[in-house]
Amino acid sequence: MVCPACQSPNVIPDVEIIDQAHLSEEALSVKVEAEPTAMIFRGRVNSELRARVCGNCGHTTLHAVDHKALWQAHLKAEGKTT
Numbered sequence: 001m002v003c004p005a006c007q008s009p010n011v012i013p014d015v016e017i018i019d020q021a022h023l024s025e026e027a028l029s030v031k032v033e034a035e036p037t038a039m040i041f042r043g044r045v046n047s048e049l050r051a052r053v054c055g056n057c058g059h060t061t062l063h064a065v066d067h068k069a070l071w072q073a074h075l076k077a078e079g080k081t082t
């Protein structure tokens with residue numbers, strides 16, 4: 001794995017991203033709702049975000065740990081599953 005910005009091989013592959021918005025350290029995450037228009041039970045799927053950080057130039061990319069579950073929820077929200 002090399003940095004897409006500077007081609008350095010010094011990439012840290014799996015960095016936890018801290019959210020301190022609530023006075024405690026929690027992992028930054030994303031959510032997708034399978035049924036966003038429902039009053040309750042919106043089929044919310046959460047996934048922690050992880051970062052790849054270049055130790056040479058600082059270029060950072062994000063990826064969702066549970067991306068497959070997010071995608072399935074997205075498909076359901078779009079009405080593309082049975």
Ligand SMILES: [Zn+2]
Nearest residue numbers: 003006054057
């Ligand atoms: Zn770099």
